[in-house]
Amino acid sequence: MPALNDDVIDGIHRRLWAEASERFGSKFKVPDDVVWSISEYVRGLSVLQTFRRNGGVGSVVSFLRSYGISDGCVESLVRDGYVKGEVKQDGPVGSRKARLRAFEDWAVKHRGEQFSTDQLIEVSGFSRASLLDYLRISRLFVKVKRGVFEVANR
Numbered sequence: 001m002p003a004l005n006d007d008v009i010d011g012i013h014r015r016l017w018a019e020a021s022e023r024f025g026s027k028f029k030v031p032d033d034v035v036w037s038i039s040e041y042v043r044g045l046s047v048l049q050t051f052r053r054n055g056g057v058g059s060v061v062s063f064l065r066s067y068g069i070s071d072g073c074v075e076s077l078v079r080d081g082y083v084k085g086e087v088k089q090d091g092p093v094g095s096r097k098a099r100l101r102a103f104e105d106w107a108v109k110h111r112g113e114q115f116s117t118d119q120l121i122e123v124s125g126f127s128r129a130s131l132l133d134y135l136r137i138s139r140l141f142v143k144v145k146r147g148v149f150e151v152a153n154r
Helices: 006-024 032-053 060-066 071-079 096-108 117-124 128-137
Strands: 114-116 141-145 148-151
Touching: 006 032, 032 060, 032 071, 060 071, 096 117, 114 117, 117 128, 117 148
Parallel strands: none
Antiparallel strands: 114 148, 141 148
């Protein structure tokens, strides 16, 4: 993956604007949707820089989406080699009952392992509040310490 710093991102921003200005004859004639896509791409690079600076823990796609970066922009970042892998739909799929069943099936396959709350949120697809409520009443998970849960060996 190419290195990202402020100078690299600024250079990409200048290059994209130069290409758009040349294509449309003037920077004042660039259509709004092209202006938006340039801004979104540069913002995506900045968010990606923040992700890497903070250690790059977790799903990069989820991190980009948490900042409101569109799927199209994420796909562009993957295509250009800034993000490894492919864009998957992280959002909830199916009913709450189906997602809960899938989460419990996943947990059964990981008996005895410990996970942080953030890891469980990513796997389950539930909000923090919903997941914590579920963990409080679930017999499948045992609280080890604050923010760490173990899948019970029952």
